[in-house]
Amino acid sequence: MIELPIHDYYPQASQLIYGCMNLGGGWNSDAVTDGDIRQAQEIIETCLEHKINVFDLADIYTFGKAEEVFGKVLKANPSLRKNMMLQTKIGIKLTPTHEVKQYDLSPEWVTTAVNNCLKRLQSDNIDVLFLHRPDPLMDLDDTAEALTKLHKQGKFTHLAVSNMHAAQIAWLQSAISIPIVANQLQMSLEHADFVEETITTNMKEGCNSGFPRGTLEFCEQQNMQIQAWSSLALGKYSGNPGENPTEADVATTKLVSQLANRYSSNANAVVLAWLMKHPINIQPVVGTTNIKRIKECAQAPKLQLSRDDWYLLFEKARGNEVP
Numbered sequence: 001m002i003e004l005p006i007h008d009y010y011p012q013a014s015q016l017i018y019g020c021m022n023l024g025g026g027w028n029s030d031a032v033t034d035g036d037i038r039q040a041q042e043i044i045e046t047c048l049e050h051k052i053n054v055f056d057l058a059d060i061y062t063f064g065k066a067e068e069v070f071g072k073v074l075k076a077n078p079s080l081r082k083n084m085m086l087q088t089k090i091g092i093k094l095t096p097t098h099e100v101k102q103y104d105l106s107p108e109w110v111t112t113a114v115n116n117c118l119k120r121l122q123s124d125n126i127d128v129l130f131l132h133r134p135d136p137l138m139d140l141d142d143t144a145e146a147l148t149k150l151h152k153q154g155k156f157t158h159l160a161v162s163n164m165h166a167a168q169i170a171w172l173q174s175a176i177s178i179p180i181v182a183n184q185l186q187m188s189l190e191h192a193d194f195v196e197e198t199i200t201t202n203m204k205e206g207c208n209s210g211f212p213r214g215t216l217e218f219c220e221q222q223n224m225q226i227q228a229w230s231s232l233a234l235g236k237y238s239g240n241p242g243e244n245p246t247e248a249d250v251a252t253t254k255l256v257s258q259l260a261n262r263y264s265s266n267a268n269a270v271v272l273a274w275l276m277k278h279p280i281n282i283q284p285v286v287g288t289t290n291i292k293r294i295k296e297c298a299q300a301p302k303l304q305l306s307r308d309d310w311y312l313l314f315e316k317a318r319g320n321e322v323p
Ligand SMILES: NC(=O)c1ccc[n+]([C@@H]2O[C@H](COP(=O)([O-])OP(=O)(O)OC[C@H]3O[C@@H](n4cnc5c(N)ncnc54)[C@H](OP(=O)(O)O)[C@@H]3O)[C@@H](O)[C@H]2O)c1
Pocket: 018, 019, 020, 021, 022, 056, 057, 132, 162, 163, 184, 185, 228, 229, 230, 231, 232, 233, 234, 235, 236, 238, 239, 240, 268, 285, 286, 287, 288, 289, 290, 293
């Protein structure tokens, strides 16, 4: 594995992050089974063996069951905890019957949610607490006060955000003295609008990019780590084409496979290596539960794509050469 300097809030962190969204037996009300716990344990151990030591959770994943199985594995194997960095997210609220989805960063919900995470994770502390999504009804000062209190109580060490643009992060940081250390956004070879916004300034086609302009640059200037969710694009170019792939999808998949051969690697690693070539030093969050695919992903940090191949992949995926 190539040692790339990941943010100094956790210098030992791996560049790859394992995303636990699919652990816990699915998005249903079934109780966690022994099989779900065994699956989580096998995945955690495989990740650690392959030098993936950051685990990404959220209170809502599989309605709390992802954190629950993770906590059960930690309880049965306490030595695992010191070898990993645990991050979880709060701020999306699903009622007990899950009928009114909403974002909630009120002081009451933030406090309840953090305590619930710790209980399910059977841990005293969360290494990095993420605010999952911005809440339009948030009162900045009240939320900042609640977070500061939880931080002083040692319930989380670092604060981070997800799905936020530069101005939202700056606004939040203006009221809270705990540094915001990371931002997690959707980024992949398929969801490449973070590159589109870079190259289409002052062009009509740039208006179609959903990526908030200037956010990467802001995060870099503020020394914040960028993490990419759905980084494998759900396997779109590496074995899971979905229904009705476009001409561009087919061409990209073919190129990914050719590059996998040329670099003596595999398709999943090529898709991740494309993200990791970006100089902002992205941490891809991978959510496959397939052990073979996890091992393939773990090869990505060794794969250094050439500049030509990076652009070729980008061109194939967007269906056109760059302007
Ligand atoms: N911050 C946020 O708002 C946010 C939102 C979504 C996700 N996340 C985080 O990001 C992580 C990853 O996201 P994700 O799971 O949506 O995306 P992903 O890592 O791009 O894809 C994983 C999914 O795609 C399937 N897949 C991947 N490669 C495949 C292949 N070659 N062939 C067949 N199936 C393949 C996996 O199935 P198998 O399990 O069968 O391999 C799994 O269902 C999550 O676990 C979570 O931690 C964060």
